[in-house]
Amino acid sequence: MSTGTAMIDAAIKAGNFNLALKLVDKKISQQPTSSHQRACRCFILAHAALSPESKTTIDDALKETLELTNKTPSDPNTLILLDSTFTLLDYKPKDDLYEAAIRKYQSHNLAYEWFKKTVNTNDIIAMQKATMALSKAFKPDTENGRMIKLWSSAVIIVMIDCCKDLNRLSNGKDKLLSMLGLKIIEGVETDLKKGLNAQEMFVKCELLLKKGDTKECLKELANFLTKESDLELRMIYFEELEKNQLWEELYQSCVDYLVKIGVDDWDTWKLAILAAKKLDKSDVISKIINDYKVGRNSQLAKIQVLEISDFEGKKQALKNYLDLYMHKLCCFLDLETFLKNEFLPKETILEILEEKYNKFELDSIFTGDKKATENDLVILVNYIKIKTFLIPESFNSKEFFTTCCKYFDVTKHLQNKLVEFDYYCGFEFLILAIESYLTINENNIDNQTYLNLIIVLENSLIRNKYEFHLQLWLAHLYSQTNLSAPLTRIFEVLKIKNLQIDTLSTHFTNHIATKTHNNDLISIAYNFYDRNVANELPPMIMSCFENCTFSKLKGFIEFKIRVENSVTHYYTVLQTIQNSRLGKSSDSVQTITQNQIPILKNAYRIMKLNGSDVDLKIHDNSDRKILWACGDHKVHEIPQKFIESTFGCLVDVKYIELLTLAELIFYDQHSRIWNEYRESFLVLVDKFDDIKALSTIEKSIFTILSKILADDTATIEINIPEKPTDSLSAEFNNYYFTLQDFERVLTTILKQCSPTSFFGNKEKRLQISKLHKDIKKLCQEIDRDSILVNSKQNINIAKANSQDWFVNDEFGKQFKVPIDVINVCYKNIEVDALKAIKEI
């Protein structure tokens, strides 16, 4: 945020608030009527009030800011500064600054600035008001005037769809708004003389539906679709026909779409079949299906059209489908819905499956009499996936484990035929085998298991390095060791970038700031949010408005909100703080306060809203399904417990909330709402058990922190867990890093407090100083030489254990990992582990 004067900005940045005030006061004396310079003064006062060195209090700053606000300034730059000042002061003025200003001085500049601000801040309700103000500021009969009227109607739709919680649109306000929107668009329609285009029609129809005028909406849609086949409008049309049980119209329009226009669309088949059944036209639709070009959809429609009681028909349809598609990878996924719905008895499906197994001579592959072809491989994959889906208890069986290993073995020669980037589905056998192994050995799983399975996956990736399921499983296994370097390597192999950072990076970054100082993954993620998201998204929404692409508007706004307020974004910020605190830079406090704390304050504001609407909550955009989008596509509790334990799980909203509150408690000590942080933190600390991602040492540190936050000033007993002994375990670096981080945290608390803050109380300071001394002592006692010696021993023991497991264990030996691969893996493990240990 810039004040518009470089010297003042520089003084604020350097924390020299006296100089900044001196400079602005000089400007005020030169321009005594300038509201902007006065807003600038408020802005400086707010900064000063948040700093431990300044005598300015929050109340002083707020008083002066409110005084200026009461004069209703209307200069956009003044409003921007005032708005930022209120944000700094954690104060929400009773009236929206822009709304108040525009009531007094109507201008399109001001209305546009307000609109832009609402887009930037994701304030949907104010966005609607701003577009209304904007539309009043333009002449209605001009091109721009008409466009802006359309904007205001379109925002009404977004508002009604997105603002449902917390009684934001209570007492029929949604109906009133839709009527208002309709009035606006009908006005535009009259002005236009030519008909509405598809995007405008979208707005009109949505508003008609929201008003409750379905009949009129269907009429408009039917009329429009005869002239232009717009997909978005067609979806609305079909949906409304179904909802209103207009079977004849639904049937006819679906058949037209499938046959006349020629779109072979599964959802339309389903609707056509449904409508046909309601109209007693099953025979007619069956004939249409039979005459239709052969494809997956029409083959599945043959199953869908059959009556529940038509047992033989369904059997035959399944057989036909398997004959046509069992050698295609989509086979299992296509049938999954039918399998879930038990469209045929389990025994019957298994019987058919065995029939196909014999027909395709799969047994001869299993016994080694026949060499598997690419088609055989896919058939086998589908066979085992369907079978496992139907018999989930297979995972408990040693025989099943052996079968999966065997299938992997008898098909692995096909990997030799792969050219770069080819997709190889044989990995599915391996994932199933691993899931089965973990299920059978649930009670014997330990850190060594992670290392053994890492070797299994590394071995299979030698020839299939782009297989992303295996790579992601591998990343989770590495996360549960002390090895962080391989995570960067996998991240690079998968070329994770752009939005994938939001959806996938938490698969790699669990506790990474407390494992290594090397912050590559954190910086990549941080830069994405800091540069791409912050700079690219607001203009995109503006472009959506400018192009009048109303059917995408809600998606754009939701997208921006979800990325900006995502778990990954905030976790990245939290890890950046921790990483920077643990680093050697002397200006980390200033950097953190200026760059990261404002983001966390925003996170806190969202957390506090705690609603169900898109703009009232933090979003978990991490892809939680991808690990389990293989095998039988089900999440199995035991393997999941192993793969997604404390250090391998994807961090969740609760964990982010706890960490955010902690950082705000440390760095935002002079905030008006600091006590809220404290209270919320203490509530969350009481619910430790709900937070899976918390490591043992973190729990201890947060417990100590909760004691500091109590009013009591007695000496705090340091109760932390025993030092971990296995240097290859994920707890190892995490333990030492977290301890050292806590020492820095206590330094920060003492550095950031002042007599007006909670920690600035003399007795509290003494209590924290004493604790700081004790923690510092613990950090000084870390014996790095002995850790290094022990680590080398740990690695040798683990290597011997792995070698033994792969040769002698009844499960391990079936993975058939060559000894040289084990040795190479351990060579890498040794390098990565020692590198990690040396970072302590």
Next chain:
Amino acid sequence: MTSIKPFQATDLFDLTPINLDPLTENFYLYFYHQYLFTWPTLSYKSINNYGEPTGYMLAKTEGTGKEWHAHISAVTVDPNFRRVGLGSYLCDQLKIISEPTRPINAWFIDLFVKCSNKTAITLYEKLGYSVFRRVIDYYGNNNNNNTISINKKKINDDVDAFDMRISLKRDVNNETVRKNGRKVYVLPEDVQF
């Protein structure tokens, strides 16, 4: 089972299985969004029975006069749904959208494909596309800023692209396609609209 649905910005959160495939480019945010707000009807996805994306198409319109056409910028399919004609299905939809008089009424559809990508070329030929011209060094490093240094006669399958076209109903006389396209060489600057 496959259905076609309009592509929304929020669908980008659900593309992991498609975009993790090494052959699929994972573009910067602006790229996707630009297609959505500029050509909203030409971006769509195929979904499975659970509404999860299994593939998508990003296309645009460009050109004037008889060069007015739809251009396929990206078409990609989840590895689990390959070899069942889903790529063709997505391309066919574009024809259904671009051909009618309202709203697009294009003369043809075109796309660029690396000359070395034989599998894709065969697929497009099966769909009715033919090579219109060879764009020298289209995928090379020079095409953005220094086309002068490109030797128009020096062909290289790994960096050259075939500009492939299919003419639509509006092109009654097949004026927008040609038979000997493989022998017509142009520079990247010649294919800008």
